[in-house]
Amino acid sequence: MSQHHDDHHEHGHIQLEYQPALPIPNAKLCLWLFLSTEIMFFAGLIGAYIVLRFGAPTWPTPHDVHLSEPIGAFNTFVLICSSLSVVLSLEAAKANKTGLAKAWMCLTFVLGLSFLGVKAYEYKEKFAHGIYPAQPHGLLYDKPDVYYASALKVALEDEAKKYPVDSEDPVAKERREVLELLRNGLVQWNTRQATQATNPVEAQALIDSIAYTIQHPHEDHAELTRLQAEKTTLATQLDELSKAETPDPQELSLLKTRIATIDLLTADDAAILHHGVNHSYDWLDLPFVIPSGNMWASTYFLLTGFHALHVIVGLIVFAIALPATLGVGKANFIEAAGLYWHFVDLVWIFLFPILYLF
């Protein structure tokens, strides 16, 4: 046991005092211990993101994955405001201005809710574009390869089942035709050509062309030139084949389908090719490729998800505090809750630039 001399003159005598712990309230000490473990928890997550990202051969830009930087900046501003309001609530409580303390606390609660609302909107945007943290909902593929081509073919076949062959509805008929052209004239044709190609780079380019046609973040004018050149070559082949004595009907049909597909993609100033199939047809959600997109989705949802969970916990604590009279007696509670909330703000201060601006 250690004893210390107290030199407070107002007591008028030497006071021996046992000091069992740090000179702060137990709640504050425990909260700081908890926060030190939280620092390591988020350092692990953020560190994992950084090494995964900078070790990856490629990484999607915010535009590729529908991240909006102004929305992220707005959320940062919201959290900074909430940090200010909670510290002002603490100061008001210490001065025993209970009404003012409650008003600041209410504002903190509303700002926290706003942050969550904006985050929910951002999540909804990702889900609407087929970006999920995991299968089976996700339409996202990391690489255009045989697995992607196979998934695309299955998705086109499943979609086609919605429009019966004998349907008289002109919309259903038109959609079915588009689906068949995409399946036979794009996916089947390109994969068949890729398997026959002797050069692996050329084979990869054919599969890349499928992914590009479905969805792409940046326009590539070379693709249109390539398709126009291909169409000229195929038209010549079709002409020669038709003039043959015994033309192969299957080969003829394949060539006609491919030409019809190129016509579809390049019609109206190549509108479908430039915008991508997924964006041109709002009734169609086909699997698409974002290189390293799945790794991005996993890390983004993990980091922001854990952060959002911390925000929810903070809001629960504020909700518990709100009905009480926030005077001097509650100052320690508000301080502890505020420390936790500032930590949540601190984490977002690092998440915002590395997720939205890097």
Next chain:
Amino acid sequence: MSPTEHAEPHHEADHAHDHEHGGTGKYWAVFLALCVLTGCSFLTYFEMWHNAIPVSVSRAFMMAVSCSKALLVMAFFMHLIWEANWKWVLTVPAAMMSLFLVCMLIPDIGYRTYHYSSERWNHTPQPIEPETHSAEGASAVPQPGH
């Protein structure tokens, strides 16, 4: 930590330092500084910035801004600037462990592509750009297997 601080009963000590830094003006000043710093890091969003500043400089700038914001929040909003020396006991080991944690991830995760085989590179995502359809484009990233 001074003997006086040890001798103080918990709540008295706490309230004693609370009143040493009364007034809310400094919190508003910190809030303004945080808003300005957020605005600074948001500058990197604009095309003009991208054209003028290299990416690595831009990232270093953003991290410097984030660290400044974090220090402001910790020092003023979390009151660490007014706390006694116990603050180092709780924050320094955690900060060091965090750094070690990240450093330990670098060899296995950060440098993972350094040890990829040719076969592994075939299954690695590459940007879908016309230039990368050629073998030259793919070699933009170090590929020891090739």
